[in-house]
Amino acid sequence: MSDAIADLRKEYSKESLDIDSADRNPFKQFEKWFLEAQKAEILEPNAMVLSTTNQSNQPFQRTVLMKAMDTDGIVFYTNYKSRKAQQIEENSRVSVLFPWYAMERQVCIQGIAEKVSAATSLKYFTSRPHGSQLGAWVSQQSSVISSRSILETKLAEMKQKFKEGKVPLPDFWGGYKIKPTSFEFWQGRQSRLHDRLLYQADGDNWQVARLAP
Template sequence: MEKDDIHIADLRREYSRAKLDEREVADNPFVQFQRWFQQALDSHVLDANAMVLATCGSDAQPSARVVLLKAFDERGMVFYTNYESHKAKDLTENPLAALLFYWKELERQVRIEGRVEKLTTQENEAYFQSRPLESQISAWASPQSQPIEDRAVLKARVEAYRRQFEHTPINCPPFWGGYRLIPHYFEFWQGREQRLHDRIIYQKSADKWVIGRLAP
């Protein structure tokens, strides 16, 4: 290592853009999430709907990857994937998962935990038909999380499905669709000076959301 190289341990900065007070947040975490999500969009945060999805199957090995939030309301947070993928296998064995949004530009994170369930066939089909043609073909062509010899194999599968659907409608594959994470826990994290970050949590108790604060 060169003498002038930067050491990872020395990488730090102060957070000072905003604050988060439990007396000012919404009573409902979905309303609070909508506020922050809209502010991320208004601030032109790149890929504001990107979120880390963490799962854990029966082998107790945690696994995490970035997926895209495609819808949310008070029923939960929706994302789509191949039902034969690694994440889908985990969710079949253990239908509990966690989400993490990180909006660096706003010095904010949102953590969400809950139970996951599959969407209906009708919901899957409706969303699939809204996707661009190339994305529809890719959903059919990619054996997600399965080993392939090289990228040429994938391109060949794409071309084969392109020919197959050249003159026919493309329906949603039976092995592809959405999940809804139904939250029981939210944490809204706002970076603050001297690492004294604001952490406001919502926990589901019966049919009510209880608001609290955690030490940073």
């Protein structure tokens, strides 16, 4: 098994990333790559691995979906009583990784997570499919449950409760916006001499540097 794993390798040769041709604004560079990921029909191009830490500085990761992005940051939604939300309340410094492996690319973004307004959460919540709206009410995210039947029973209760009207936004559910402090764009290259560009916030500007692979 170990030898078989050690022998797994792939030469990266699809693209390059040059500091002179990359956009000086990391948000615009990200948008360019994100649109290319959509065009390439990458599975869930908006999926990102969110990293948080607990009070003991133990890191945790999980995949969440980016649901909005503007020049101020990246937005995702969750249960505010979930483990990730509790950890963000303890330490708002987070990072996310977009793993676009099929394109031999990764983007890592570090930043500060802040709750979005209730109005923003409501606007997104009402755009979700009906089943997803009910699901937000059903799951006490990250809590221990004895069986899946508990979820199914709770879902049936929610269907009955809201059968004659719109599903309201739970007060324990909403969004976070990650306001970036750095971006790292990674492009796989041959002989493991990958291209890496690091953007770091400097007031209202961004400093860009090439990193050794």
